[in-house]
Amino acid sequence: MSNIDVFNILNKLQMNYDVNLEVKNLSPLEIRPTDLEKGEGFMLRLMIDWRSISAEFIPDNFSAKLIQTMGRTTNKNVFNVIARKVLEDQKKIDMKINHKDVSPISSTLWDDHWSLMELKVENHNIIVNEKTVETIEDKLFDVGNDLLGLILSLLPLDYSRDIEFELLPEGAVSRVKVNKYERSPANRQACIAIHGTVCKVCEFDFESMYGRELGKGYIHVHHLTPISEMGEGYIINPTTDLVPICPNCHAMIHRRNPPYSISDLKSIIRSNKIYK
Incomplete structure (x- = not known):
């Protein structure tokens, strides 16, 4: 990661989803939302291997409420849309719910009550040693962008405000500080994946x-x-x-x-x- 501009990746992710992020660790590269309580949120772990680049969802030690909220969302169709686009781009998605392998495009078959969720996006169509630093950086952003979109689709929240974990469909009125219609960044990503x-x-x-x-x-x-x-x-x-x-x-x-x-x-x- 020494030659990778990690803050360029961070800034592009923030702009794409309108979320506040910070670099938690450089090796491996770990990025987390700053508006979630530490210990109760998650990180994106971006990894480079000689034949692959990956991004993995890493929940915090006390993220049970986060995982439960993901399982209860009514927005799983958005997750499926983004997942299909990721697979069409010849990437791989590994997903487990409650220790069981599941298909990322078949949410109707998932358990409704989640105690554990594992999620990883990998791009195997690459030999890292043959790529430029700029290409590797671009691929890292791509898998991180895919993973963040998938995660946010299960948490349709406005991350830029201090709100509790609630299911907020597009157009839901925030009950905190101001009455404002919220837009889900994952819906934006799903729109782009489709159109x-x-x-x-x-x-x-x-x-x-x-x-x-x-x-x-x-x-x-x-x-x-x-x-x-x-x-x-x-x-x-x-x-x-x-x-x-x-x-x-x-x-x-x-x-x-x-x-x-x-x-x-x-x-x-x-x-x-x-x-x-």
Whole structure:
């Protein structure tokens, strides 16, 4: 890890999920959320072997409540969506619930009451000695990003606030400090896994324009049903409720209330191209 910019990995994870993280250890690289009580949260352990790069979920010693909350979530469909995308990218997911091997894409077969959960994402399609430092760093971020998305999908919380472990579906109102509709970062990741990162309105692609290092994964996610109209128990379906759009189109969609639809904005763009 000596030549790896671990803080670049940390910052990209924080930006991607809007969570506060810290580097706990450098060898092996261990990253943890800072807003969870120490001893009751978890770490991401990122490892480099000569033929693989992996990220592993490491629960703290007193994380029973965390594990139980994961097992009770109603958002397991989001986990399945992200897991399918990880597997499609030729990575491996090892998962155990209560010491039993389980399929990460078959949540209907999982036990509902969890006392233990093990989760690991591995990329075996790599020979580390043949890769540059930048490539290895990129692969480390990829597996860490996949693992964090999977974990957060089981804990649909706003990690940036001091709240208890509660199931908070998308649109749930926080009962702490302020009444504010919360957005789940895992729902964003599931939307990207399903729909990609190309704008659904104007087809702008940040990675194509700005390159992999700067542009990969950057996109806004738009709620087709405004959050203000969602009931407290509304559960997001990332396939039908969310779409990726660029910041410009996102701003234009919200220039009126109710917002423009995706097809409305496409029509406006086409009309302006015709008349120019």
